[in-house]
Amino acid sequence: MEAFFAVVDNISGFIWGGTWNGEQALPVGFLAVLLLGTGLFFMIRLGFLPLRRFLPALGELWAGRRAQGTEGAITPWQALSTALSGQVGTGNLAGVATAVTLGGPGAIFWMWVTALLGMACAFAESSLAVHFRETHPVTGRIHGGPMYYIKHGLNKGKSKFGGAWGWLAILFCIGAVLSAIATGGMIQSNSIGQAASEAARTLGFNLPLWVVGLVVAALTFLVIIGGIKSIGSVAGKLVPAMALLYVLAAIVVIALHIEYVPAAFAMIFTHAFGLEQAVGGAAGYGMLQAIRYGVARGLFSNEAGQGSAPMAHAAARTANPVMQAEIAMIGVFIDTIVICTLTALVLLTVPGDFKRNPARFAAEYCVAKDYVALPENTNVVQIFPSAYDQNRAEIIVARGAEGRALLEECRAKGGDVSDEALRAAVEDYVTPVRFAWQTDAEASGVTTRAYAAGIPGGQWIVAGALFLFAFTTILGWSYYAETATTYLFGERAAMPTRYMWVGIVFLGTLVANTDGLWRLGDIANASMALPNLIAILLLSGVVVSLAKQYGRK
Incomplete structure (x- = not known):
């Protein structure tokens, strides 16, 4: 398994960061360029x-609480809520924490850029999804999404497996299934398990992950067994309420620490362009890391350009494709510009009694700067445990001498390795830090600790929000997985997919290597986004034509 995740990390690094075997093969990841480039292309072409x-889109959203057309299965409001149920998830909590801890505060700036350009991608893909959707002649179910605008827009309605572009639709469906399993199911349930266990520990007892898994799997089954109408009904009520409550909680925490907000925004902009790191001579690496993790987590969070949300918007009873496409843009804005930004500000502004392992940070620096190489099929965490790792003492005893030797080699080659880092490699020694984003805690644990320090009972706010965010994402992605499998195997695949989805959710809570799971999610997202971006670029003329037809250009 360790060897598998090492390969996953390497591929993820190449896709998003342009690195291969620890070396910079490309200035930035090719998919980051394609994603941002596609968004910029549509932003300009759509004026x-x-x-x-x-x-005006906000007004259309409000009117969309009621059906605006005769075709479709759910209201425009429910379609957006279903899409948001897939968008607003662990990416808004654990994903933001991962972006900031791995890419620095500057990653937030690149998440903003991804979101603004992503709004243009969302308009393009959602207008195409509604325009080229189809109704099953027997079941009456509405089907739409990238595979259908590839089929009808590029392949001119030919067999789903044939024609010049049939392969692109199949590739998207395979990517959608993989992305659903990794990011829409397992990462979500895993983060729920992490947050629940962390909150339980603060009360002095252990909560087995398998118990959390059973509860989440059972609740998932109760909703998804009814299909898109059941999912849309639940999402239409739950998503707006949970988003509003989280926004209010975050605003309260930030308001209590308002004096740190100016410095937080200053860090976001200076780190985004490597200006802060320039003092230490690592400006290029710092900026590239910010871009890599900002764009990757931005896509993971808002899914713009990935092709997932259009499958939900295609089911809307809307007046026209452009109206629903404009509503889809609002989803990207809410997800990233509003919710992700609030989470980031909590991480950057709440001081507390936090800590980190200086040896781990030094090791990550040494490996990134190519001063040393880790043993094959080994990552930094296996030698240099987190300050919050429950097994850190055992790891230090087993691999401390090896870790210190690596850091000494790095220092001998000119690397900036402190005496504290050398000490921490062989002793159970940690150093204090002021803010949660500077710690080396795992994913959602960073956000949980920030809220706990920011407001009494804050850990329960995160636990509750993460459960709701992740749970609704699980619901939304179950529909995406079903849409992809029914395209490939027909309507008979719908019910088996729902049952298998429940099992995937349960297994996700038991996964131990969350870092590997996040990187596997990056690859799955890329395998889904690439064919979708190709399709919407090739169909850009149709997008512009629709905008003109309905008076938007």
């Missing part, structure tokens, strides 16, 4: 429509 039509 900055996402910015011009932002306020």
Whole structure:
């Protein structure tokens, strides 16, 4: 398993960061360039429509609480809520924490850029999804999404497996299934398990992960067994309520620490362009890391350009494709510009009694700068445990001497390795830090600790929000997995997919290597996004034509 995750980390690094075997093969990851480039292309070609039509789109969303057309299965509001159920998840809590701890505060800036350009991608893919959707002749179910606009837009309605572009639709469906399993199911349930266990420990007892898994799996089954109408009904009520409550809680925490907000924004902008790291001579690496993790986590969070949300918007009873596409833009804005930004500000502004392992940070620096190489099929965590790792004492006893030798080699080659780092490699020694984002805690644990320090009972706010965010994401992605499998195997695959999804959710809570799971999610997202971006670029003329037809350009 360790060897598998080492390969996953290498592939993820190449896709998003342009690195291969620890070396910089490309200035930035090729998918990051394609994603941002596609968003910029549509933003310009549509005459900055996402910015011009932002306020009218809010009005359309409010009107969309009721059906606006005769075709479709759910209201435009429920379609957006279903899409948001997939978008607003662990990416808004654990994902933001991962972006900031691995890419620095500057990663937030690149998440913003990804979101603004992603609004243009969301308009393009969602307008195409509604325009090219189809109704099953027997079941009456609405089917839409990238595979259908590839089939009808590029492949001219030919067999789903044939024609010049049939392969692209199949590739997207395979990517969608893999992405659903990794990011829509397992990462979500895993983060629920982490948060529940962390909250339970603060009360002095251990909560087995398998118990959490059974509860989440059972609740998932109760909702998804009814299909898109059941999912849309639950999402339409739950998603707006949970988003509003989380926003209010975050605003309260930030308001209590308002004096740190100016410095937080200053860090976001200076780190985004490597200006802070320039003092230490690592400006290029710092900026590239910020771009890599900001764009990767931005996509993971808002899913713009990935092709998932269009499957939900295609089911809307909307007046026209452009109206629903404008509503889809609002989803990207809410997810990243609002919710992710609030989470980031909590991480950057709440001081507390936090800690980190200086040896681990030194090791990550040494490996990134290519001063040393770790043993094959080994990652930093296996030699240099987190300050919060329950097994850190055992790891230090077993591999401390090996870790110190690596750091001494790095220092001998000119690396910046402190005496504290050398000491921490062989002793159970940690150093205090002021803010949660500076710690080396795992994913959602960073956010949990920040809220716990920011407001009494804050850990329960995170536990509750993460459960709701992740649970609704599990619901939304169950529909995406079902849409992809029914395209490949027909309507008979719908019910088996729902049952298998429940099992995936349960197993996700038991996965131990969360870092590997996040990187596996990055690869799965890429395998889904690539065919979708190709498709919407090739169909860009149709997108512009639809915008003109309905008076938006």
